[in-house]
Amino acid sequence: GRCFPVPLRSSLFQALHSSCCWKKSSAPKKITPNAAFYDENTKEPGNALDKLFSSEQQASILHVLNTASNKELEAFRLLRGRKSVNIIEHREKFGPFQNLESLMNVPLFQYKTAIQVCNSILCPETGGKKRKFQDNRLLRKLIKPEIERERFKAVNSIISIVFGTRRVAWAHVDRKLAVLDWQQNECHQLMKGTYISSVYLQEISSVISKMPKADFYVLEKIGFSIQNSSRFPVVLHFHIMEAMLYALLNKTFAQDGQHQVLSMNRNGVGKHFELMIGDTRTSGKELVKQFLSESVLKEQPRVVFPPEKIVLYRQMFSSTEQHRAEELYDSLLQAVAFYELAVFDTES
Known part of the structure; x- marks a missing residue:
């Protein structure tokens, strides 16, 4: 028979911005990996977070982090509550974020959380878009x-x-x-x-x-x-x-x-x-x-x-x-x- 018992991984990919999805394999792009593979307390060496995103994506994320008001930050589900306040306070105390890695110096932002926040800034999950990105995520797990x-x-x-x-x-x-x-x-x-x-x-x-x-x-x-x-x-x-x-x-x-x-x-x-x-x-x-x-x-x-x-x-x-x-x-x-x-x- 051909019934090979194989435990399926329960972890799922985070939804990505459309600019991350469906790139030609001939020109590898920086694509955000499955954030669920990372332990919440994982500490990554040197600019690891920056390497997950293209320069254009980094610029878009940093623009939001450095210019958005507290109310605008709270529009992103993952930044509601204390996280948005911490970003504002960190910005006021240390100046604009120079790179994505510096986001991990903000209280409540560990590696996995930082990846999720960056993805949510690139792609606010709303309505049909959310389902579309979920479908894309599942398709990427199905076919490689x-x-x-x-x-x-x-x-x-x-x-x-x-x-x-x-x-x-x-x-x-x-x-x-x-x-x-x-x-x-x-x-x-x-x-x-x-x-x-x-x-x-x-x-x-x-x-x-x-x-x-x-x-x-x-x-x-x-x-x-x-x-x-x-x-x-x-x-x-x-x-x-x-x-x-x-x-x-x-x-x-x-x-x-x-x-x-x-x-x-x-x-x-x-x-x-x-x-x-x-x-x-x-x-x-x-x-x-x-x-x-x-x-x-x-x-x-x-x-x-x-x-x-x-x-x-x-x-x-x-x-x-x-x-x-x-x-x-x-x-x-x-x-x-x-x-x-x-x-x-x-x-x-």
């Missing part, structure tokens, strides 16, 4: 590396790839959720011996040679607990597979720096389809079976299987029922989740 929203909107087709220890499955799905191709390939030589690179290259290249071109190649990302040392051989195998697929499918990355290969959180897909029981994802077999039936019975099915291929897909599905080819089912579910969560949701 982060890419600009325009590229999601422009997607015409993707190939969703899910691999196990002996098998690689992939689904080619367009933005109408039509399944253009759907295959699984047995790779019996993997994880044999000492993880020979040339064997991995040969097996993976054979699979890739059957894939058509697509805008994105989306890989399933499984989070393994590093506490379980017995899982190490499997973890190593998955990392080798992922690295090779990134290298072989990102054919133009050296020239344009644009990521074509993305990783999608397995449990995030499971939650989308309500397949999670606690931290464990259950089989998607019955859901895929339902999609196949609805494609014939419903006028507007959730997933479209072209009439000329529906018989082939049904035969393929039936042939896997005995040995539960979870990779095959998961490759299709991941493709559907990608469109519904990353493409269609960003168009609104």
